[in-house]
Amino acid sequence: MTVPVRRPRRLRTTPAMRDMVAETRLDASDFILPMFVADGIDAAREIPSMPGQYQHTIDSLKAAVHEALDAGVRCVDLFGVPRDGDKDATGSVAWREDGILNRGVAALREEFGDEVIVMADTCLDEFTDHGHCGSLSEDRHGNTYVDNDATLPLYQAMAVAQAEAGAHIVSPSGMMDGQIRAIREALDSEGFEDVAIMAYSAKYASAFFGPFRDAVGSSLKGDRRTYQQDPANARESMLETQLDIEEGADIVMVKPALPYLDILHEVAASSPVPVAAYQVSGEYAMIHAAAANGWIDLDRVMMESLTSIKRAGADQILTYFAVDAARALARD
Numbered sequence: 001m002t003v004p005v006r007r008p009r010r011l012r013t014t015p016a017m018r019d020m021v022a023e024t025r026l027d028a029s030d031f032i033l034p035m036f037v038a039d040g041i042d043a044a045r046e047i048p049s050m051p052g053q054y055q056h057t058i059d060s061l062k063a064a065v066h067e068a069l070d071a072g073v074r075c076v077d078l079f080g081v082p083r084d085g086d087k088d089a090t091g092s093v094a095w096r097e098d099g100i101l102n103r104g105v106a107a108l109r110e111e112f113g114d115e116v117i118v119m120a121d122t123c124l125d126e127f128t129d130h131g132h133c134g135s136l137s138e139d140r141h142g143n144t145y146v147d148n149d150a151t152l153p154l155y156q157a158m159a160v161a162q163a164e165a166g167a168h169i170v171s172p173s174g175m176m177d178g179q180i181r182a183i184r185e186a187l188d189s190e191g192f193e194d195v196a197i198m199a200y201s202a203k204y205a206s207a208f209f210g211p212f213r214d215a216v217g218s219s220l221k222g223d224r225r226t227y228q229q230d231p232a233n234a235r236e237s238m239l240e241t242q243l244d245i246e247e248g249a250d251i252v253m254v255k256p257a258l259p260y261l262d263i264l265h266e267v268a269a270s271s272p273v274p275v276a277a278y279q280v281s282g283e284y285a286m287i288h289a290a291a292a293n294g295w296i297d298l299d300r301v302m303m304e305s306l307t308s309i310k311r312a313g314a315d316q317i318l319t320y321f322a323v324d325a326a327r328a329l330a331r332d
């Protein structure tokens with residue numbers, strides 16, 4: 001009988017031993033909680049496809065951020081849900097001071113000061129009546145397209161409005177070419193040199209965003225394949241992140257997370273700036289749905305998925321599990 005000489009199992013024998021040799025440790029400070037603030041509602045509404053996540057009023061938003069902070073989560077990423085009647089072709093409510101997202105940012109900044117990092121999503125899709133991330137133009141053949149260069153000044157106005165409302169970080173997620181440079185220039189010229197940019201650099205045209213579109217009441221018909229990336233491609237993620245870093249991104253992001261760990265790993269291996277990953281609405285919904293059926297253990301799959309995202313190279317993780325995961329870590 002030949003017995004093994006090397007026995008990797010030795011280091012797995014006890015919980016203390018496993019803990020000592022663990023290479024990846026999650027911490028509540030890794031997590032960023034995406035949240036939704038809606039106009040024209042008088043009580044928080046649970047999002048059906050995202051159990052435990054809400055469209056918030058300003059008041060319920062503040063209460064939920066207090067809970068997150070108590071659990072140890074210190075960064076939130078805010079999305080706005082305007083009234084349908086406030087949507088228009090350019091999404092102009094996005095840069096109005098009294099627009100819901102800017103009011104939400106201002107309320108959080110007033111309530112929490114610098115204790116919580118307030119990040120705002122800098123993209124027009126929630127605010128346009130066509131649901132696209134930019135403004136539309138017609139080409140010479142009469143076909144409508146999302147107009148990259150006409151959109152950049154709108155992003156500049158939106159980012160400046162978010163900075164004025166008090167955002168510590170703006171996060172452009174629209175995948176227009178040149179958006180990071182345009183936003184950096186606008187922020188700097190308005191005196192917001194200290195407002196950071198988390199760039200959605202490698203963002204795929206993913207069906208995993210489905211529940212999010214419910215969450216924000218998206219008006220989109222069609223898809224975003226002319227500006228978000230093709231899931232078949234890896235190389236262009238290196239180009240996209242490299243461009244964003246050159247243009248001034250302080251943090252780059254890969255999104256979605258779990259189906260794109262190869263991309264995350266490759267970006268993290270060479271990025272000179274922090275790399276975030278976004279565990280998106282569909283990833284969250286799938287885990288909840290399977291757990292609700294009794295097919296998987298919610299807490300264990302939650303922690304395993306987050307550990308895997310961090311192991312692949314994420315420095316920060318945007319996740320709807322932020323509060324639950326932070327509480328789970330505190331229990332251990």
Ligand code: PBG
Nearest residue numbers: 123125173208209212280281282
């Ligand atoms: C665009 C945006 C989207 C998400 C974050 N920012 C939707 C999209 O690109 O269609 C998706 C987030 C998620 O699915 O959790 N503003």
